[in-house]
Amino acid sequence: MKSIFFSIGLLLMTSVIMAQDPLREGDAFFDEGNYKAALEQYLKALKSNKDDVTLQNNIGICYLELNVDRSQAIPYMEWVVKQEKIDEYAWYDLGRAYHFDHQFDKAIESYRKFNAKSKDEDFKKMAKLGIAQCENAKVLVGKPIDVEFFNVGENINTENNDFQPYIPADESTLVFTSDDKYDSRYKIHINNVLISEKKDGVWERSKNVGIVNSQEDEFVSGLAANDQWLFVKYQRYEAFDDIYMAEKKGARISKPVDMGDKINTKYVESGATLTPVGDTLYFASDREGGLGGMDIWMSIRLPDGDWGTPINVGEPINTPYDEDYPHMMSDGVTFFFSSTGHNSMGGYDVFRTKLNTSTGKFAPPRNFGYPINNTYDNLSIAMSSNFRYAYVADVRKEGMGGMDIYRVVFNNVDANIFLHKGSFKVGEGAELNISQEANIVVEVTNKETNEVQGKYKYNVAKNEFLMALPPGDYTASVKIDGYKEVNQEILVPDLLPNRIFNIKIALQPE
CATH class of the missing domain: 2.120.10.30 (TolB, C-terminal domain)
Incomplete structure (x- = not known):
């Protein structure tokens, strides 16, 4: 019974000591593959252990294993490889860091240095793959898709x-x-x-x-x-x-x-x-x-x-x-x-x-x-039926943290054209008073380019005008005798299903 109480006490004491020592706690999380928790402790430990090669190396690895900006690993790995006694795998990890940051020539150089120093055939195979991927990346990055x-x-x-x-x-x-x-x-x-x-x-x-x-x-x-x-x-x-x-x-x-x-x-x-x-x-x-x-x-x-x-x-x-x-x-x-x-x-x-x-x-x-x-x-990647839209997960600077999900629009695939049925309305109790002989045109301007998207004729008898608009942000302008000029914003979302939008433009008497 005493030995049980002693073991429990020892476990509690160890936990207290680890909680007071961020380096040991970081090592424990690192060994479990919990890189997020390890990094948090390692950064605390770094304040009083700046010359600890293993610590700097492990911080670099944490950044490389997390869904964050992995270029953050570069200064740590660069410092590590400059030290006298280092783990040869640091060259491989430095190659990875450069690779993530699109510094492909530096990545290739680091991968090659690792292969020259290492006898680990499995990792050497991975480094050779990294070199090939860097060469592929040069080609693909040079020809981005729209x-x-x-x-x-x-x-x-x-x-x-x-x-x-x-x-x-x-x-x-x-x-x-x-x-x-x-x-x-x-x-x-x-x-x-x-x-x-x-x-x-x-x-x-x-x-x-x-x-x-x-x-x-x-x-x-x-x-x-x-x-x-x-x-x-x-x-x-x-x-x-x-x-x-x-x-x-x-x-x-x-x-x-x-x-x-x-x-x-x-x-x-x-x-x-x-x-x-x-x-x-x-x-x-x-x-x-x-x-x-x-x-x-x-x-x-x-x-x-x-x-x-x-x-x-x-x-x-x-x-x-x-x-x-x-x-x-x-x-x-x-x-x-x-x-x-x-x-x-x-x-x-x-x-x-x-x-x-x-x-x-x-x-x-x-x-x-x-x-x-x-x-x-x-x-x-998951795509819509017309292959214009896709959903992917990515780590991007504008993201909310970690990997985020994005909707991707392939601009080389034509967007749907959406039919808009428009009409005019006046205040409650008032009667729309437009001459049957009136020649009324609704002019639509693209707000981004400031160019006229189209001019659409109004049918007085039906109180209706029809517009076919691709996705975008527009302003519809119209001037009718007896009413103030109207400029109404129209947002056409970039959607997959074809649908008809109804627009009512409010008129105010002059």
Whole structure:
């Protein structure tokens, strides 16, 4: 009994000592892979340990492992490699820091210095991959694609990580992963699945999908092409890195079910998607029999409803590196996935290809390009049916913190033209008095360019004028005898569904 009390007392004493020593507490969090908590303690410890090489090295690694501006690691790693006795891996991590910051030539030089000093063949292979990715990045950054990023806002994003967004082709719902839940006992963030509905072009505040989530980690791993099934990756004690499948009806999601031992194994299973008719499953796994690392596999649904033995989809999709997060579009042909191979510019990049339904073969994949892809991990992309809009997660300077979800507009794809039915109105009890012979034109000006977008004739008999406007910010101007001149602002949102907008312009007597 005394020994039990002694052990408890020793544990409490150790906890008190660690709480008073930020360096030891930081080391404990660092060893657990809790880099956010470790960094907080390390920065406190740095004030009195500025010459501690290991501390400076670990601070650099923390920045490299977090979803923050990873260039913050550079001054720490640069200082470390200048010291007499250093860990050779510091050169590799300095290469990573330069790589994230688009200092590609410096990154290549650091990766090469690591390879010259190291005997670790696995890390040397990773450094060689880093060099190849830097060369890819030079090409991709030099030819950016014409896109715009719009943060989806505080109804979705938090100061923590919000990522892996998926939408159906009509953009009606947004399901994603968030680690905003925090366990203060262990100072860890818990990943859960959330969902939001779009109403009148605006995303409503996201809701926790309670039937899917627990006090452990759940991740959105994909969406069926027909939006009727959601795939969730569990990281629970009883189901670690396994894929579960939940029926989805709009924003309503049922309890997920295990996909069975043909799909879930002792290996890692991750992203998944289902063809429009629901007969073919594509998923990612690092099981034996692949080309290397995570690969994309396919399984056919059997007549009894079970899944058949998976087949590796092979080249040109898979590489000796990692492929994950497959996503089939509702056309049953367009296919997206992420990869650290091919011509990735760093970490995972997203790629697109097309399935030849006659031969069952995929076309050679193409990198989506910069800035959809960058030097961070770009895990997934979800697109609207017209391929003008996409949802991605990214670490950007204008973000709210960690990874944020963005709606991306591909400017090379034409926007919808929206019909506007306009009419005039006067105050209550007053009668609209416009001569039948009046020649009235509503002039619409683009506020951004200050150019006339169009002139639209008013039909006096119908009290109506019709305007066809692309997305933008406009001013409608009109002058009618007997009434004051009117300048009314019109905002046309960049939406997917075609719809008719009704506009009423109020007139005031002179």
